Amino acid sequence: MLSEASQAESLFERTASPREKKRVQRIEEIIDTAARIFVRDGHAQFSARRVAGEMGISLSNLQHYCGTTENLLLSMIRAKIEIFVTQFVAIAEDRSLSPEERLLKVIGEDLEAARDPWIASFSFQSWALAEHDEAIGAHVKIIYETFCRVIAKLILEVNPQLTIARSEVFSVLIASQIEGLLFYNKQTGLLERHWQETLDTTLAMWLMMIRAG
Template sequence: MKKLTLSSAVMLERRGTDPIKRRGSRQSRIPEIIDVSINVLVAAGYAGYTINRVANDAGIRLSTLQHYFSTRETLLRATIEEIARRYLQRFRHFTDNKSHSPQARLEAIVDDAFVQLTKPGPPAAILESWGLALHEPFARDVVLEMQKQFTQLFADLVGEINPGLSSAECELRGALIVSSLEGLVVFLQWSKDTALKLEVYRNAVKVVWSGLSRAGD
């Protein structure tokens, strides 16, 4: 009988065929888990969402997932925050671009919103987050906090467009723009309109947001 020898390279190769992924670094693993979590939220809805499903779809053991997110609530909280953070980061990219006028920056956000909110996936995750917030206090707290941040972003932009407004008036108008944006999330998810008609809607939203920003007290 021949002597069986296994090199370390062969052993590592065999381990690599294990369907359970080896633990990565915290810096790389957390974003991966949250990406999968967003996909599960979209696919299963908040009612069907489980951390077991997330672990399975991520190709990791449940115990590995719980090393980073101990409960369903902590993972969902991080997931909702990440969904909102991505949109907030996109919009801040426009608001912070001082090479363009405040009005141009506001219109750029409208253009980007119509592109992003007509995509499959993340917009549906927003709706699921809102649905969860109706039933879970922790989710409601997250959604309300994110709403405040979006309101402040638009309030600051309104203040640049119309510097004569008080801070309270800017905040009010920022909140009205956010309410319009939230309506767009719902409308564009259900809309079956043609690209030409969506273009009409997009230009109309620019007129409405501009009117809210420019009107006097």
């Protein structure tokens, strides 16, 4: 069964005009180029002008599609980070799986994403940017708060005996440990040799904690 996002994308493919499709494709190209520059050069060196230059288009042309540099950054973060949370929400709502299966699937997929060096670099730059840009910081906060709410809700389904406060504490601990693994694996690569064992151990440890309360 298609997710709501997949259904919307399928509908767009069937109903959008060639001009609309071309515009969406152009925006995706801009976002991909922006993300590559963001990771390669760092948030401090990022600018819409640099993105336009790398694409061989004028700044005004780029702004026609994405607006200001801050709008471009927000679109980029939505496309590269927020998309994961959207996927996790869809998994959390999949009633064909048990609460425990949904929880493990969400955490497992987030851990797999954390394993990707490019995603790790993009996350680091986003965090650094969020420290200096209020609007970006507010949006990044919403993304991570949404993820924690998804995890907390699933934790309560796995163990209904827990209090809401306890489930929220567990969700933040899990989210922060995943980010810690992201950082440690990116900087050292030591976990890569034992990734499956790391994954299995981490999931078993968290599940034991949740069941015990």
